[in-house]
Amino acid sequence: MKLLTATQTREADAFTIKEEGITSTDLMERAARAFTCWFENKFPPGREVHIFCGPGNNGGDGLAVARLLHGRTYTVRLYLVGDTTNASDDFKVNLERLPHDLKPTQLAQQAAMPELSQNVCVIDALFGTGLNRPVTGFYGGVINSLNDSGACITSIDMPSGLYTDSQTPEEGAIIKASYTISFELPKLAFLLPQHEEFVGEWHVVKIGLSQQFLSEVRADLCYTTREDVQRLIRPRKKFSHKGIYGHALLLCGGYGKIGAAVLAARACLRSGVGLLTIQAPQAGYIILQTAVPEAMTLTDKNRRHLSELPREIDKFDVIGVGPGLGTERVTKTAIGQLLATSHHPLVIDADAINIIAGSEKLKAQLPKKKAIFTPHPKEFERLVGKVKNDYDRLQHLREFCVEYQCYVTLKGSHTAIGTPEGKVYFNSTGNSGMATGGTGDVLTGIVTALVGQAYTLEEACLLGVYVHGLAADLALHTVGAISMTASDVIDHLPKAFLHLTRPMP
Numbered sequence: 001m002k003l004l005t006a007t008q009t010r011e012a013d014a015f016t017i018k019e020e021g022i023t024s025t026d027l028m029e030r031a032a033r034a035f036t037c038w039f040e041n042k043f044p045p046g047r048e049v050h051i052f053c054g055p056g057n058n059g060g061d062g063l064a065v066a067r068l069l070h071g072r073t074y075t076v077r078l079y080l081v082g083d084t085t086n087a088s089d090d091f092k093v094n095l096e097r098l099p100h101d102l103k104p105t106q107l108a109q110q111a112a113m114p115e116l117s118q119n120v121c122v123i124d125a126l127f128g129t130g131l132n133r134p135v136t137g138f139y140g141g142v143i144n145s146l147n148d149s150g151a152c153i154t155s156i157d158m159p160s161g162l163y164t165d166s167q168t169p170e171e172g173a174i175i176k177a178s179y180t181i182s183f184e185l186p187k188l189a190f191l192l193p194q195h196e197e198f199v200g201e202w203h204v205v206k207i208g209l210s211q212q213f214l215s216e217v218r219a220d221l222c223y224t225t226r227e228d229v230q231r232l233i234r235p236r237k238k239f240s241h242k243g244i245y246g247h248a249l250l251l252c253g254g255y256g257k258i259g260a261a262v263l264a265a266r267a268c269l270r271s272g273v274g275l276l277t278i279q280a281p282q283a284g285y286i287i288l289q290t291a292v293p294e295a296m297t298l299t300d301k302n303r304r305h306l307s308e309l310p311r312e313i314d315k316f317d318v319i320g321v322g323p324g325l326g327t328e329r330v331t332k333t334a335i336g337q338l339l340a341t342s343h344h345p346l347v348i349d350a351d352a353i354n355i356i357a358g359s360e361k362l363k364a365q366l367p368k369k370k371a372i373f374t375p376h377p378k379e380f381e382r383l384v385g386k387v388k389n390d391y392d393r394l395q396h397l398r399e400f401c402v403e404y405q406c407y408v409t410l411k412g413s414h415t416a417i418g419t420p421e422g423k424v425y426f427n428s429t430g431n432s433g434m435a436t437g438g439t440g441d442v443l444t445g446i447v448t449a450l451v452g453q454a455y456t457l458e459e460a461c462l463l464g465v466y467v468h469g470l471a472a473d474l475a476l477h478t479v480g481a482i483s484m485t486a487s488d489v490i491d492h493l494p495k496a497f498l499h500l501t502r503p504m505p
């Protein structure tokens, strides 16, 4: 699914109106109905609902919603905020359409703000995608008092004051919504961790924007949905054998961190790899042979740390490197050898990222379009330097992927996958239970297995990250977020793959 900018959203709007031969008021009515439908399912009738409308089409949506909710036994209080004499045309049409027993209150000064108790519902229809400057002054005051009221706020399309696709300036006030109900597609702002307190829980409601426009519009940012990844999965063939599904090598584990190798290996095996070999220091031999009997284990000459590469390295189809390795000198040398000599696709995680991040020479040796980095935000900063905010991080992600012609899955609540072409895909699965040691090792194993099965690197990132989060979402039902461990995620991989290979409900 594509993510559109505010400008593209306006274009989609205009295209739909022309294509269907409808008016913009008709489209607004669809949006208001879709919002109202969500609202009615969420909040039972009889509630007191205070709706605050700004001067643009977001305010117009608010007026239409007020009319619809008023007709359905909610107690609606309606406020027109600021100077609405130059309000948008569709605002004016919807103001005219209000039933005569629903009289709006004009709010022109802060002192007139109503007292709101904590158990009323507030609908925020002040500003949407048409916001063109930070919200200060009177409007800023209104936003601050709504935030301070403690009432449950539901925002229409955007939390008012939040920029759709760029950094909101410091001085701008922003609504802190409990829910944001957006039209047709999610907005980039919803996917960035820094906006969690403003956006709250977000949902998208369909309003029938032109499918032709959406399929033809160019977008470098996407949101990966179940349909998107289901298209990628290749069913296994009847006459297949283990050789077809790739032979993966994992260079993982160090003294005290052999568990990282166990987790990566188990996840790799649960993700369909044909054969798996692990090269680990001597300290890991018995552990790995016992904990992961399906894998072959090669022992390093070093007892505690990885210090060498397997002799027959060419026979492997993919190499996953990093989890639990440590950053000893001998290990750095082995990683140096790997980058200097191997031409394999690489999945690079944890200490392997740290080692490469510390050396311009190693970065320059990365094989073009053959490396996938799987950093968490701190590891990412070691690669690219300190970042200022989430937009800056995104910019660095694109630049790094383009400069080094590599893929990066930047882990987070919506993991962002950067490609060498400068595209970014945000993942839609996963939950807070994954914020625990070892889940990153699991991702390395999954992505390594998928590359081994000859998925393209982009496909392996999209599918791997999605299925990793989906397994955690399924684990949520059995173990909950607090108790979830990385092993629970592995245990739910079979269900996650089954889920994706079943037809859509």
Ligand SMILES: NC(=O)C1=CN([C@@H]2O[C@H](COP(=O)(O)OP(=O)(O)OC[C@H]3O[C@@H](n4cnc5c(N)ncnc54)[C@H](OP(=O)(O)O)[C@@H]3O)[C@@H](O)[C@H]2O)[C@@H](O)CC1
Binding pocket: 009, 010, 012, 013, 027, 028, 031, 054, 055, 056, 057, 058, 059, 060, 061, 087, 088, 126, 127, 128, 129, 130, 131, 132, 133, 134, 135, 136, 139, 156, 157, 158, 183, 207, 209
């Ligand atoms: N596209 C779709 O699919 C559909 C979109 N729809 C809806 O339309 C919404 C977009 O509407 P929109 O373009 O009229 O903009 P909107 O957010 O109401 O704000 C513009 C007004 O605010 C003002 N203003 C701006 N910044 C300000 C500030 N900081 N402080 C003070 N004032 C400020 C600006 O005034 P001006 O710049 O002229 O001073 C102007 O009056 C969208 O979010 C969705 O809800 C649906 O109805 C149908 C389907």
Ligand SMILES: [K+]
Binding pocket: 058, 124, 125, 126, 127, 128, 155, 156, 157, 158, 159, 160
């Ligand atoms: K809004």
